[in-house]
Amino acid sequence: MIVAENLTKRYGSTTAVDGVSFTVRPGLVTGFLGPNGAGKSTTMRMIVGLDAPNDGSVTVGGQRYAQSRTPLTEVGVLLDAKAVHTGRSARAHLRAMAATHGIPNSRVDEVIALTGLEAVARKRAGKFSLGMGQRLGIAAALLGDPSTLILDEPVNGLDPEGVRWVREFVRHLAREGRTVLLSSHLMSEMAQTADHVIVLGCGRVLADAPLGDLVAAWTANEVLVRTPRPADLAAALATIDPARAGDAGGAGGDVAVEDAGDGTLRVVGLPAAAIGDVAAARGIPLHELTPRTGSLEEAYLALTEGSVQYKTKEIA
Structure with a gap:
């Protein structure tokens, strides 16, 4: 378990992390999200003692990381895949790490096989592609078979097979009861991997919730409806009592109907069944009725809209 309490880090007049508190629990994959400059990397560095907090504290397994006598067997970390001796082979790099903890060479061979590095294990790490460097970083994090795993952008540069392997493997580790903290900017991948999500913005916690609860709180379900009579259907839907429709599975709030063009309506606040019933009762043909969840x-994007430090210009 990782517990951060009022964690704060300042660099001169800049506050990178501002009173952050959260708990990363075992048995779950916890996603760690936030825009560039939100304080994620600084927070992860403080967790493993690479940066010292100005205020607050953070523990892993009930103690500060620096107090661990065998950190590789307790916390596996991937923060920078390039943090290797470029002149060493992958196997030599892992064996040097293993020697610091009395980990047998047989375990080195295990993680090499596990991460798909067997074909390049004797090649110098400095010649690795981005994806192979990531695999070596993951192998190093797994070397001590740790109970806690902290991975920053682990799928960066990996091919689709590698991305799927990371997703399935971290979920497997969580099912074993381990603590997994996973940072990524790939929302589609995080949606398939994480159970719980912590979102930072401008150095503060914006959200700390199960993934499904977060999505439900910050998005609205909608139904795409395509019909040759969109105006008639829109007028009919305006007469529906959203509270009664909500009892049948809708949102029960306000109903909004937007004309998306080409005979398509975007309906928020009514379930697909209610829309279909209205259309059938009035003899309005439907060519599409597609529920879409947030x-x-x-x-x-909705949650971090006001916390983006480096915002790009929209294309007209």
């Missing part, structure tokens, strides 16, 4: 990406 996504993690939509929830994330």
